[in-house]
Each structure stands twice: as structure tokens, then as C-alpha cells.
Amino acid sequence: MVWKLLRQHLSVAQLAGFALANLCGMVIVLMSVQFYKDVLPVFTQGDSFMKKDYVIVSKRVSTLGSVMGRSGAFSRAEVAELEEQPFTESVGAFTPARFRVSAGMGLQGMQLSTALFFESVPDAFVDTGLDGWTFRPGQEEIPIVLPRNYLNLYNFGFAQSRSLPQLSEGVMGMMKLDIRMSGKGQTGRMKGRIVGFSDRLNTILVPQAFMDWANAAYGDRKEEGPSRLIVEVNNPADDRIAKYLKEKGYDTEGDKLDAGKTTWFLKTVVGIVLAVGLVISVLSFYILMLSIYLLLQKNTRKLESLLLMGYSPARVARPYQTLTVVLNAAVLAAGLLVVSLVRAGYLDVLGRLFPQMKGGDMTMAVATGIVLFLAVSVLNVLAVRRKVGLIWEGKA
Amino acid sequence: MTTIELQQTLPEVFAGRDGIVSDVWHRQTVFQKGKKYLVEAASGTGKSSLCSYIYGYRRDYQGIISFDGENIRKFSVARWVDLRKRSLGMLFQELRLFDELTAWENVQLKNRLTGFRSRKRVKEWFEELGIADKWDQKTGRMSFGQQQRVAFVRTLCQPLDFILLDEPVSHLDDGNARVMARILTEEAAEQGAGIIVTSIGKHLPLDYDRVMKL
Numbered sequence: 023m024v025w026k027l028l029r030q031h032l033s034v035a036q037l038a039g040f041a042l043a044n045l046c047g048m049v050i051v052l053m054s055v056q057f058y059k060d061v062l063p064v065f066t067q068g069d070s071f072m073k074k075d076y077v078i079v080s081k082r083v084s085t086l087g088s089v090m091g092r093s094g095a096f097s098r099a100e101v102a103e104l105e106e107q108p109f110t111e112s113v114g115a116f117t118p119a120r121f122r123v124s125a126g127m128g129l130q131g132m133q134l135s136t137a138l139f140f141e142s143v144p145d146a147f148v149d150t151g152l153d154g155w156t157f158r159p160g161q162e163e164i165p166i167v168l169p170r171n172y173l174n175l176y177n178f179g180f181a182q183s184r185s186l187p188q189l190s191e192g193v194m195g196m197m198k199l200d201i202r203m204s205g206k207g208q209t210g211r212m213k214g215r216i217v218g219f220s221d222r223l224n225t226i227l228v229p230q231a232f233m234d235w236a237n238a239a240y241g242d243r244k245e246e247g248p249s250r251l252i253v254e255v256n257n258p259a260d261d262r263i264a265k266y267l268k269e270k271g272y273d274t275e276g277d278k279l280d281a282g283k284t285t286w287f288l289k290t291v292v293g294i295v296l297a298v299g300l301v302i303s304v305l306s307f308y309i310l311m312l313s314i315y316l317l318l319q320k321n322t323r324k325l326e327s328l329l330l331m332g333y334s335p336a337r338v339a340r341p342y343q344t345l346t347v348v349l350n351a352a353v354l355a356a357g358l359l360v361v362s363l364v365r366a367g368y369l370d371v372l373g374r375l376f377p378q379m380k381g382g383d384m385t386m387a388v389a390t391g392i393v394l395f396l397a398v399s400v401l402n403v404l405a406v407r408r409k410v411g412l413i414w415e416g417k418a
Numbered sequence: 419m420t421t422i423e424l425q426q427t428l429p430e431v432f433a434g435r436d437g438i439v440s441d442v443w444h445r446q447t448v449f450q451k452g453k454k455y456l457v458e459a460a461s462g463t464g465k466s467s468l469c470s471y472i473y474g475y476r477r478d479y480q481g482i483i484s485f486d487g488e489n490i491r492k493f494s495v496a497r498w499v500d501l502r503k504r505s506l507g508m509l510f511q512e513l514r515l516f517d518e519l520t521a522w523e524n525v526q527l528k529n530r531l532t533g534f535r536s537r538k539r540v541k542e543w544f545e546e547l548g549i550a551d552k553w554d555q556k557t558g559r560m561s562f563g564q565q566q567r568v569a570f571v572r573t574l575c576q577p578l579d580f581i582l583l584d585e586p587v588s589h590l591d592d593g594n595a596r597v598m599a600r601i602l603t604e605e606a607a608e609q610g611a612g613i614i615v616t617s618i619g620k621h622l623p624l625d626y627d628r629v630m631k632l
Contacts (some may be wrong), residue, residue: 023527027516327514329477331528332502332576335495414495416475 024328025341031320036313041353043306044398048357049364051394055362056387058292060369063382066144076147077274078223079267080250091257095247100270109255109263115248116225117233120241121205125214126376127197138201141225142233143252154217157232163213164201164414167227170192170219192217205240234366307398309351310404320407325413339403339410346402354395361387419505419506419579421484422449422472422612425523426481429464429471434481442468444481446478447454450578454606454613461632463618466511469584472614473508474498503609507611511584513569517558519551521568524557529575543571548598563589570598578611586615587622599623 081094096104096115105113126135148155154165177188189197199214220227257261267274318325324366328338362384424447428438438444442457443464449455459465468478471483474490482492487499492502502508515524522540529535544550547567549560557565561597566589573581581602599622604611615622616632 023519023530025524027519030518039427054478312629324516327516328527329570330473330502330508330514332531334499 024333026339027324027328028321028338028341032319033313033317036309036316037349040306040310040313041349043309044303044350044353045193045356045360047299047303048353048391048394049360050252051296051303052299052357052361052387052391053294053364054292054299055390056287056365056384057368059386060290060365060382061372076252076254077263078250078252079272079274082271082273083401094249096249096251097247101248101251104251104253107262107266111254111256111268112146113254114147114252116141116143116250116252117237117248118246119233120237120243120245121203124202126202138226140228140233140236141250142228142230143395145230147252147254148227148229152207154215155307156228157229157235157236163198163215164228164232165217167220167228168216168297169217169224170221171224194219195406203236203240205242210223210240235314303394303398307401310346310402314346314406315409318342318406318413321411323335325410326416329371329410329414335407335410335414339406343403344408350395350399350402354391358384358388358391420451421486422614423447423484423487423625424481424539424579425484427471427483428480429467430480432464440632442632447630449580449612452606452610453627455615456621456624456626456629457462457614457615457616457632458621458629459618461618463632465632466584467619469508469511469582469616472582472628473506474501493538502576503603504507505579507578507581509569509573509581509583509586511588513562514556515563515565515569515572518556520554520556521552521560524568525572525575528572532576534577535553535575535611540571540575543574543601546601547571548597550562561589563591563594566590567594568596570601574605575584578606578609580612581606583613583615583622587617590630592623595620596623 045404081096083094101113101115105251121136123140124135124136145155173189173191173194180186181188183215194216199216201214202210202282203210212402279361325338330334364389365384424442424445426446428443430507432438432443440463441447457465457468463485467476471479472515474493477491516527519527521544525540530539541550541553542551547570549564549567552560552564557568560568566586568584568619571587573583583602586598602613602622603624605611613624615624615626
């Protein structure tokens with residue numbers, strides 16, 4: 023009955039306008055959040071077993087340096103200086119093997135063998151979650167991480183030209199390498215097991231524990247300073263890093279810094295879109311508020327009469343509050359639907375561009391939508407209550 | 419609630435005026451539950467203001483109005499809502515019916531809130547007051563006299579300690595005024611309610627305990 027009374031003067035056009043405007047705002051906000059969430063991994067995806075934010079630093083190999091026989095290794099002072107930089111979290115050194123290594127594997131009766139080198143970094147730089155990244159003296163197997171482009175080199179170059187089978191990462195993981203180490207007049211044989219591939223570490227990585235043990239057992243060359251450093255940074259997009267490295271004449275490996283820039287760019291673009299969406303949302307919120315205020319204004323006399331009859335302000339406000347909350351909920355539902363449709367579209371395209379991309383879910387969009395819905399609804403409810411309060415006071 | 423007390427009460431707009439002669443303003447006045455009062459007033463002496471102060475929807479007065487010794491200025495919204503549902507009834511001079519609802523719906527709007535009267539009872543009153551045929555008619559299409567009777571019935575749809583009637587018979591013939599007076603007397607007697615009627619000319623024919631000049 024109260025609703026029958028109060029729904030008069032309800033302007034469908036105004037409410038539709040609000041719903042549409044709010045839908046636009048909502049979709050833009052949710053879309054940008056969801057897009058960011060979906061696309062970010064494409065740029066930041068690291069090797070699953072490495073900590074994310076690090077750069078690998080080496081000295082530039084120059085012609086003059088080569089001729090003069092200048093060492094490419096970092097001195098203690100240089101490492102210390104790098105450690106003191108504001109962008110540095112920690113610095114780790116690559117430890118090279120000081121013995122000879124060769125690896126072989128049997129493939130369809132054909133024996134391949136090649137001279138190799140090993141390097142290691144402190145375990146703190148390797149995600150310890152990596153399966154079997156341990157070594158204890160006496161252990162028969164050595165876990166190894168190979169650069170992914172070695173595999174590509176084999177699959178797309180070597181295997182094709184020799185009509186050998188192509189190998190997947192999974193198959194590689196199941197193969198055992200025969201590792202032969204020699205030095206100090208001794209020779210040792212072990213098995214190597216490939217536990218992972220890296221896009222960014224251009225080296226053959228073994229656990230630090232193995233390296234320490236093997237260098238002690240076979241190492242016959244004198245120890246030199248590290249030629250490469252792994253630096254964990256707090257923000258790879260920090261432009262001070264690039265500046266410092268340039269100043270010192272150091273090189274970095276991999277595209278980590280570029281990825282940082284891309285991420286930053288993505289964040290900025292999404293931030294702008296998000297802001298636009300929020301502005302539209304706020305404006306649409308105003309439309310709804312104005313529309314409801316107008317409705318309340320037109321019904322002031324009726325509301326006053328209801329209040330005088332003994333209806334409580336809360337009871338009188340409820341139909342309007344329900345109306346706004348239902349509208350907001352409908353907009354949220356429609357917004358999520360639109361987002362999921364659009365997302366299905368672009369995921370398809372992204373999936374083709376970046377096949378390695380893992381599909382995420384819409385938790386982020388749903389959560390953001392609910393937060394937005396709650397915020398807008400609470401404000402609406404409070405505003406209606408305040409307005410009815412004013413009518414009670416006779417000030418409307 | 420058993421007493422409504424006015425202590426030195428005066429509408430703020432009268433504050434500057436000298437020589438106010440009134441039985442109500444700027445005096446000590448008490449309305450007792452169970453008694454019948456007539457407040458006679460000339461136009462512009464604050465008759466409707468008095469009703470709105472007591473009913474709690476205007477506060478532009480000086481002095482103190484108290485219910486059972488409690489200053490009503492301090493009453494909360496919830497307290498007023500409760501009073502208007504369970505204790506204090508008011509028939510407004512401007513009636514405050516909803517034009518777009520039928521006579522019965524108008525009554526129902528109040529009765530649903532209190533659940534105090536049966537449909538049968540309301541129907542009986544409609545018949546006695548000669549508006550039974552208007553039951554399903556929108557009040558906006560009725561004459562003011564008919565509307566007055568609908569609003570009167572609506573006012574009775576709640577428990578009452580006091581009932582305020584602001585010019586209840588201004589547009590009624592004597593016959594209907596008498597019927598209204600009878601129903602009001604019966605209901606007030608049953609609940610022991612106090613009646614306060616205002617009038618600028620035509621009086622609701624009741625056996626008043628006190629007649630006051632505003």
C-alpha cells in the first residue's frame with residue numbers, strides 16, 4: 023500500500039538513464055580491473071622457480087678489455103657498492119665451476135656428448151619450492167636448470183636438420199644426462215636431471231651446495247671473482263637501475279627491465295581507464311541521487327502525512343532504499359555479465375598471442391563489483407534516510 | 419499518558435505581541451485524560467499551531483509542553499512514532515488523506531500500522547456516517563465533507579489516550595456532526611480518552627468539560 027502510494031511520480035526514464043550510466047561506469051571499472059589482472063601475467067611472468075624482481079649484471083666485454091686481458095670479474099668493492107644502492111635488496115654472485123664438465127645423452131642409439139659449464143647462484147635466489155633443488159655429497163643425481171633457448175635451439179635447429187625427434191619440456195625432464203667431471207687428476211661420473219627451464223638465466227644452473235662440493239673435489243683452476251651478479255631489486259621499473267648500470271658500464275641480461283617498463287605502462291593505462299570508469303560511476307550515482315531526491319521532493323507531502331500517521335522514517339524510507347539497492351544489484355549483475363562476455367572475446371585473442379598464458383578467473387572483477395555495489399548502495403541508503411529525516415524535521 | 423500540560427507556552431510568532439488574552443497561551447493549562455475540551459479560536463490565534471505543537475511536528479514555540487511531566491522537546495523520533503501509533507490521535511484540518519487511494523485504502527493505511535480495528539467495524543462507521551457508498555471511491559473525487567468523515571474514521575483506527583480534532587465539522591451538516599459526536603463519545607468513553615476539539619465557528623456538539631478561548 024505504501025509502495026502503491028509512493029511509486030507515483032517515479033520516472034522510468036530517469037531510472038533507466040541512471041541504470042545505463044551506472045552500467046557504463048561499472049563495466050569500465052570492472053573491465054579495466056579484470057583486463058589488468060588477465061594481461062599482467064603476460065608481461066611479468068617469470069621463470070616459475072625464480073624470484074620475480076631481479077636483474078643479472080655483468081661487465082661489458084669490450085675489444086680493448088679483451089686485448090689488454092682485463093678481467094671481466096667483479097671486485098669485492100664493486101659488489102659492495104652495488105649492494106649499497108637504494109634499489110638493491112640483495113646481491114648474489116654466480117659461482118662458476120672450476121673444473122671441466124661434459125654431458126652426454128643417448129638418443130635413439132646415437133650418443134651425443136658435449137663440453138659444458140656449470141654455474142650456481144645462492145639458493146636464496148632460487149624459489150625453494152622447486153622440486154628436488156637440493157644436493158648432498160654422495161647424491162647420485164644433480165638437479166639442473168637449462169636455458170629454454172637451448173631447448174629451442176635443439177628442437178628448431180638441430181633436431182630438424184638431422185631429422186631427430188623434437189622434445190618437449192616434459193620429455194626432457196624425464197631424461198637423464200651423463201655428467202662427467204674432471205679436474206685435480208680425478209674423474210667423476212654423475213647423472214643430471216633437468217628440473218626446469220629458464221627464459222632469463224643464460225647459464226646451466228646447478229645447486230650451490232653441489233657447486234661448493236664439486237669445486238672442492240675437482241676444482242683445479244684458481245678462484246676468480248664472480249663475472250656475473252644476480253641482483254634482487256625492489257622495483258625493476260626503477261629508472262635509477264638503468265642509469266647506474268650505464269654509468270658503471272655494466273650490462274644486464276634478459277628483458278626484465280623492459281618488462282618492468284611494460285608493466286608500468288600497463289598500470290598507467292589501466293589506471294587512467296579505471297579513473298574514467300570511476301568518474302562515470304560517480305556521475306551516475308549523482309543521477310540516481312538526483313532522481314530519488316526529485317521523487318522524494320514530489321512526494322514530500324505524502325511522506326509527511328505518512329510520518330504524521332505514525333509511520334516511522336525508516337519504514338517510509340524503505341521503499342526508496344529497496345528501489346535503489348535493487349537497481350544497483352541489477353546493474354552489478356548486468357555489468358558482470360557484460361564483462362564476462364567481453365573477457366571471453368579478448369581471452370581468445372590473448373590465448374592465441376600468448377599460448378603460455380594461464381587462464382585466470384573473474385574473482386577480481388566480482389570482488390571489485392561487489393565493493394562498488396556496496397559503496398554505492400550504502401551511500402544511497404544513507405542519503406534517502408537523511409532526506410526522510412529532513413522531511414520529519416519539516417525542513418524539506 | 420494521562421496529562422498534557424502547557425506551561426507558559428506561546429508561538430514564537432506571537433513573542434513580540436503585548437497583551438495576549440487567552441486561556442491557553444502564556445498560561446498554565448492542563449488537559450486531563452478522559453475529559454472533553456473545546457478550544458474556541460478566532461482565525462489567526464494559533465489554533466492549528468497548538469495542534470501541531472502537541473502532535474510534535476512543529477517546535478516553534480516558547481515555554482514548555484509536557485506529557486505526564488516529561489518535556490516533549492526531548493522526545494526521540496521513535497518515541498513520537500510510538501505515540502502517534504498507540505496514544506495520540508489527530509484529525510487534521512487539512513485532513514491529509516491520499517487522493518489517489520480509495521476511502522477504504524486510506525483507512526487501511528493507518529489500520530495496517532496499528533491492527534486496531536476490524537474491517538467490519540470500519541464498514542459500520544462508514545454506514546453510520548452515510549459514506550458507505552464511497553468505500554471504493556478515490557478520496558480525491560469526494561466532497562470535503564465526505565473526506566472529513568473518512569479522515570475521522572481513520573483517526574479512530576488506533577488506541578487513544580488523547581484525540582485532537584482540528585475543526586472536525588467545518589463542512590458537515592448538523593445530522594452528520596451529531597453522528598460523529600456520538601461515535602467519538604462512545605470510543606473515547608470505551609478507551610478513557612481525552613478529547614480536544616478546536617473550532618472557529620461551528621462546534622462539534624459534545625458535552626464539554628471545559629471550553630477555552632484561545
